[in-house]
Amino acid sequence: MGKVLRPYQLEASDAAVEFLTKRQGKPLIVAPVGAGKSLLMAELMRRAVELYAPMRFLSLAHTSELLTQNAAELALHAPHIGFSFYADKLKQKNLTGQCIFASIQSIYRQAWRVPKIDVAIIDEAHLTGKKDTKMYRGLLDVLWQGNPDMRLIGYTGTPFNLKGGWLHEGDDALFDEIAYSISMTDLLADGYLCPLETPQMSTRIDTTGIRTVAGDFALSELEAASDRPEIIEECVREIITHGQDRKKWLVFAVSVSHAEHIRDEIRRYGISCEAVTGKTPAADRRAHLQRFEHGDLRCVVNVMALTTGFNNPKIDLLALMRPTRSRVLYVQAVGRGMRVHPDKRTCLVLDMGGIIEALGPVDKITVKQARSSLPQDAPMKSCPSCHAFAYASARECIKCGHVYPVAEGEVNLNDTASSAAVLSTQKVEPLRIPFDSVTYKRHEKVGSLPTMLVEYRYGMKRYREWVAFQHTGRARAKAMQWWMRRTNGSPAPLSTDEALARVGELAKPVAIGVLKQGDFFEIVEHYFEDELEVAV
Missing domain, CATH: 3.40.50.300 (P-loop containing nucleotide triphosphate hydrolases)
Structure with missing residues (x-):
């Protein structure tokens, strides 16, 4: 009997298995320290074997500590999957296991000896810098010759490499998409990380x-x-x-x-x-x-x-x-x-x-763009609907279609957060914007669920937020809270169309609170007249 997974671990595992069974590509699973990446990898193998019993795995890492740690988790969570090690520092070079835990330094020149692999897993994928990418690429190219259908998946807590570039962008990128991410902020809020x-x-x-x-x-x-x-x-x-x-x-x-x-x-x-x-x-x-x-x-x-x-x-x-x-x-x-x-x-x-x-x-944290023509630092942001990572300059979330706030005629804001605050959870007072008007529209991207776009205008400036009624998990919970606060607790709509048909029920805030996140503004608060009166 394997371990009981946390909700986000189930979501991450679902995303990984979906790529193996229904989608193409070389995805990344982004889970920060303490999220249980060893368990996520073990769960992926357990479920893959359930679906396709004869599968064989190659789990790659750069240290013997990671290899033994991941093997120990697999032994606890899926003891029916036999494994072996191929690592000089462990003084073991055994390629017979259903899962082979191998150090990239030891195995990349011995690729021709590796048996047919169905799924290759790279742990601490952020360490695949340019030099390491050549080792990984050389190994993987040989493995793909032996099995063109072999799947590749990476696990990391930081979806960018040591030089600051995104792992899934650039000509040398081993990966092409972030399949799932859980933020450090959410893990802290849920008590899974220590403040x-x-x-x-x-x-x-x-x-x-x-x-x-x-x-x-x-x-x-x-x-x-x-x-x-x-x-x-x-x-x-x-x-x-x-x-x-x-x-x-x-x-x-x-x-x-x-x-x-x-x-x-x-x-x-x-x-x-x-x-x-x-x-x-x-x-x-x-x-x-x-x-x-x-x-x-x-x-x-x-x-x-x-x-x-x-x-x-x-x-x-x-x-x-x-x-x-x-x-x-x-x-x-x-x-x-x-x-x-x-x-x-x-x-x-x-x-x-x-x-x-x-x-x-x-x-x-912020991250540097991968393209050499854009060397300047660009803030990294997490989608408030599905928590996928994107550049701050991105207009839409590539995963769910959420459109990010655009600050037109940018307000001159000083950095109000303490420069010594190691976590963003330190309380920072937002800038209060007494907007002129608010509109509600349907927003939909091909392949994604529709959301309700709420746009606040203040002079020539626009501030936007997206309410995801049709999403699940945190996004749906936030949408319900958003609606109930404006309607004295009436049931939230089940769809974006229903929400747009019922906008007449919504009380309008007298102002919004925004925080500058890199080069964009995020709406973090809404101020209602009756609440302000109570506060006074």
């Missing part, structure tokens, strides 16, 4: 003048700016001050030397601490992490070693002493503290590199 806190910091590593290479700071220059005794002393002093009531600390460093200097400084305060880097022997690494897990070690300093494939839900303090402009590294690092555990209420994030100010709240 984050960010105190005001008095120490910051100065990155002024450091070049950016491939979307992030040049490492040699960053190390020179970060690995300085006076900087380390001040940063560690803040960690000690803020971490007094925190039990498990994870620190991110720039280099091996930097990590060792941080470790030594933390030890000066009598805190048990070890460094885990690419040079740490495997046996020592396992011993350090076991001590950390069992509570015998309070702090671990790491250098790009514990950003993926490392899950310790008890971590309640993150110290970001590795400044970055990589959105992937930022999300992965902060995600290490977002798993829930009964022993912690929040996770404290200490940002010593100005990361949060530069990249914004971790649940509302």
Whole structure:
């Protein structure tokens, strides 16, 4: 008997299976840290075998930790599916399993030895950068020669690569569509992720003048700016001050030397601490992490070693002493503290590199467009109806047809959100717009369910929202709330046409509240006259 899936896990699995059975393409499933990607992959295999019993899978990842983690989940959730490993670091090269868990580094040159594969799965798909894409592409091309009908699906918490480009765009893209996404904001709201806190910091590593290479700071220059005794002393002093009531600390460093200097400084305060880097022997690494897990070690300093494939839900303090402009590294690092555990209420994030100010709240990050002709940063947004990702510049959601707000004659808004807020859930007061008129229209995109377009005009400016009466899940729930608030609780329409026929029942707000999200405005509040009178 497999695990009981959460509602969004069922939705994600349905989307993945739909691609296998009814649709073409190479989809991505986007699920942030803590969403249970290992379980999602196991559920995909379980359901695929139910439908097509003789299926064989190849599950690819870049670390042995991920391979063993995903295999353990499959063994628990679908024990009838046998598996084997093909990974140098695991000292196993077995291609006989119904599911072969393989490291891309070990198997891509041995593609000719791999038996016929029906479904190839890539875990942590955001790591398929240009160099890695060549490895994956070379392997997959050989596999497709053996089975032209082989399906490919990727799982990731961040649908963009280390350089900031979308995984499903560009000439070298391995994937072509986002089949399903669940937002970090929703997982936080539903209690599946641990809330984050960010105190005001008095120490910051100065990155002024450091070049950016491939979307992030040049490492040699960053190390020179970060690995300085006076900087380390001040940063560690803040960690000690803020971490007094925190039990498990994870620190991110720039280099091996930097990590060792941080470790030594933390030890000066009598805190048990070890460094885990690419040079740490495997046996020592396992011993350090076991001590950390069992509570015998309070702090671990790491250098790009514990950003993926490392899950310790008890971590309640993150110290970001590795400044970055990589959105992937930022999300992965902060995600290490977002798993829930009964022993912690929040996770404290200490940002010593100005990361949060530069990249914004971790649940509302921005992403660079993939096309070289458009190198500027473009905000990433989530569709309020179906939660699919899109550029802020996109006019319509490619999945459900929702049309995004357009700010014509843009209002001059300063950034009202605290630049140090690691989550967008920090309360930010919206700009109140006393609009002139409101209209209701039907909006429909081919292949998508219709929605009701509500457009508010204020002078030459327009602000829009879409009410999805015919959708399911969160979108339908939001539509019902929207309607009932305007009709004193009368039943919400079942269709867009019914809603348009009943617009005469709707009370009109006297103003709307908008927040600037990148280059567009999102309607986040409605102000009604009777509610304002009560408030007064």
